[in-house]
Amino acid sequence: MGVSLFADQERRISVLLPLPLSGVYDYALPPAMTVNEGDFVVVPLGSRERIGVVWAIDPPENDLPFEKLKCVQDALNQPPIPEASRKFVDWVARYTLQPAGSILKMVMSVPGALKDPAPKVAYIKKSSPLPDGLKITKARQNVLDFMEGMIPMAASDIAREAGVGTSVVKGLVDLGLLEPVQIHDPSPFGEPDWQRDGYKLAEQQEKAADDLVAKTQKAGTKDGFSVTLLDGVPGSGKTEVYFEAVAKALSCNKQVLVLLPEIALSSQWLNRFKTRFGTEPAVWHSDIGQARRKQTWRAVVRGQAKVVIGARSALFLPFRDLGLIVVDEEHDASFKQEEGVIYNGRDMAVVRAQMGHLPVVLASATPSLETAVNSWEGRYDNLHMPARHADVPLPCVITIDLRLDKPERQKWLSPSLITAIKETVARGEQVMLYLNRRGYAPLTLCRSCGHRLQCPNCTSWLVEHRKAGKLQCHHCGYFTRPPRTCPSCESENNFAACGPGVERLAEEVEETFPELRTIVAASDTVTSPAQAAELVAKIENHEVDLLIGTQMVAKGYHFPMLTLVGVVDADLGLSGGDLRASERTYQLLYQVAGRAGRGNKPGTVMLQTFMPDHPVMKALKSGLRDRFLQTEAEARRGAGMPPFGRLCALIVSGEDEVLVDDAANALGRNAPHGPGLLALGPAPAPLSMIRGRHRRRLLLKTDKNIPIQAIVKDWLGRTNISNAVRVQVDIDPYSFL
Structure with missing residues (x-):
């Protein structure tokens, strides 16, 4: 047996690879190579080379002798993944029962970003005098005059600014009057100006902002971690309040992450940010192009992207020096990732803040029950803003009993709502009809x-x-x-x-109100930030009388002339026995209602329902939100359901229905039993086939103090499952489809 060249040095490192593997792999480090934890390295894996991250240096000895270790091939000249991000990877892996490599893959989601882009060629003016006898045309002189004292510029930029063709610039290069130099692209993101004057805050806003600013000041210290619920009614100015904390983080040279639902459609938020800080933030979501993703990832790890607004996946970006996290609309179900590594972005944001010793702000007008209970029990701070800015009154909520106030046959608008639409438009105001169904x-x-x-x-x-x-x-x-x-x-x-879907509703509106200017906003009609910005501009400029929308228009938007909101089917979402059906319906309808009367004109909300006595409808009509939440909490507490108990779902799926049933039945036979444990299933999922894969579900319910991950890990380990079958683990499930 040969002896490793590095055996006398006895140096080994552990490398985590962005693959669904069970753990780290040990490698030998060549004597001339120096690495630190978090560095990117190239290592052999089988017959291929892979890029991984140094997870530990000189780890404890394991069963593999040093002389059998393969060598690290190269160390990349890139900033390391910070310690807080590495801790976050390990924590999420343990919590979700997924391989740490799968979590690292989310951090290294843009492998091409690890390769620096090739430098570009630019030109500067040579300082030497012109050669004797050289004829200088007017066009050439324009270029030389323009380039006097200028920084290096691309040929096309020089030609544009000097008002000449690129052939003139190339001619000067050939003559040696312009000298080529290589430059690297600067960061594409502007530096936010935290010193710009912000919005004039009212007293309740100023108190909340002062609290968040003081907490942000502590970011990075041993007392830096905190969780604050920013609980304000729609129109209370929550965004402007947490902008003050963003400004404080920037003044301390820290980075900021703001998570928003429907990030690709948040044009109004982006405009407000630019007004406040003078530049747009970096944006991170699945619809941005690959080149921009590379630029953004590199700017984040280098600390050049100071503020990132993103979807839930932005949590896994390797921020160099994160100082504040904001989760806006923290209750929103879209923060829950339902495929691959299943996690809740809101909950993981709290963990990421804890890893980095920094504050996290959870902003909402309708807090999730989990967040509300944490606030009631003192684990989270609560900043309550019960009034709209400038004391604008909250809208009046009216329920329309569809059993009595019936629409015409094959129609969906009640006589009362039709009358209200006519009166609202006659006053020169705008209307929104809400129906959470796409299509016709x-x-x-x-x-x-x-x-x-x-x-x-x-x-x-x-x-x-x-x-x-x-x-x-x-x-x-x-x-x-x-x-x-x-x-x-x-x-x-x-x-x-x-x-009805929104298209069919639009058809009815056109028949009933042919004179109205109507527009439909759904995720299949508004698919990009540019389209969202165009929609917002039309409504703000009063080019639209009536907006028909799905839940994408239910949150965040501010239209001062919109005074009437009609909810076409308020009962949608209450059926099906979902654990959170009432809570989610209330949150969504409350958010929709909050679009009405945000300017200086009073707002009205009309809820069409067959169940006007349902607790959700009563709570919306009375405005007693906290009483509704407390009633929901008591019902959950009595049933031992989250947040007072724990749930874990196992979703068994595969193309072969027999193999799926065999695996699900095997899991059912091996289900854990004991005090505080209840296993349910297997049973066909409500959607028993998706994308050609048959699906079965099992559910484990435990007392809150029982370590559910350890039980599920043992459960899976005791069950033989075919490789043709996939078992997804969903800790704290939100969807039961």
Whole structure:
């Protein structure tokens, strides 16, 4: 057996690779190579080379002798992943029961960013005198005059500024009058000006801002960690309040992360930030291009991107010196990642703040029950802002009993709501109709035999999108053209659209109010920040009388002339037995209601419902939010449900239904039992097939003080499961589909 060249040095390092592997791998470090924890290194893995991160230097000896270690190939000249980010990776892996390498992959989500871009060629003016006899045209002289004392610039930029063609610039280069130099791209992000004057704060806002500023001042110290619920009604100025904490973090040369739901559509927030700080923040979400992702990732790890606004995945960016995290609309269900590594962005933001000894602000007008209970029990601080800015009154909420105030047949607007729309528009004000259903109709069936058009890959109905001329599955994306013939009974042209979507509602509005300027806002009609900005501008400029929208318009937007909000189907979301159905419906409708009357005109909200006596409707009408939350809390406490107990879901899926059932049944037989434990299932998931994969679910319910991860890890370890079957672990599930 040969002896390693490095055996006399006895140096080994542990490297974590961004792969779904069980743990770190040890490698030998060549004598001439120096690395620190967090550095990026190139290492061999099988027949390939991989980039990983140094997780430990000189780790404890393991079963693999030093002489059998493979050598590190190279160390990259990049800033290291900070210690707080590495701790966060390990914590999330333990909590979600996922390999740490899978979490690291989320941190290293842009591998190309580790390779510095090639330098660009720019030009400067040579200081030497012009050669004798050289003829200088007017165009050439323009370039030379412009470049006198200028920094290096690209040929195209020189030509544009000097008002000449690029051939003139290239000619001067050939003559040696302009000298080429290599430059690296500067950071594409401007430096936010924290010294700019902010919004004039009212007394309640100023008190809240002072509290957050004081906490931000402590970021990075042993007392720097804190969690604060910024609890303010819609229009109370929560954004302007936490902007003061952002300014304090910037003044301390710290970075800031703001998490927003629907990040690609938050044009108004971006405009407010630019007004406050003089530049736009870095943006991070799945729709930005690859080149911009590389730039942003590099700017974050180098500390050049001072403020990042992002979706939940931005939590895993390797911030060089993070000083503040804000989770706006902290209650929003979109912060829950439902595929791959399943986690709740709000909860992980609190953990990330704890790892970095910094404050986290959870902002909401309708706090999640988990956050509310943490606030009541003193684990989180609470800054309550019960009044809108400038004492603008909250809107009046009216319930419309659809059993009594019935719309016409195959119509969806009640007579009372139609009258209110007419009166509102006649006053020169704007209306929003809210219906959380995309497309034209959620179901299409055959009038002859009752056959329902279903997705071939999922157990879900195909949604008609009439404008696009297609039927689409909103789970897997499958679409097809509407058939002429029923696949069951072969009758022709006999399909009926059942129920309304926003397209069908728009059709009714056009028939009822042909003179109104109407626009539809849904995630399939407003798909980019540019389209969102265009929508906002039209509403702000009063080019729109009536807005029809889904939940994408329910939060964050401020339209001063919008005074009437009509909720077409307030009961949508209350059925199905979901643990959080009432809570989520209340939050969404409260947020929708908060769009009304935000200017100097009073607002009205009309909720069309078949259940006016439901606790959600009563709470919305009375405005007694805290009483509703306390009632929900007592019901959950009595049932031992979160946040007073723990849940873990196992989702078993695969293409072979027999193998899926075998795996699910094996897990059911091996389910843990004992005091404080209750295992339920297996059972077919409500959506028993998605994207061609059959799905079964099991649920483990435990007392709050029981370490649920350890029990689930043992449960999975005792069960033999086919490699053709996937088992996803969802700690603290939000969805039960």
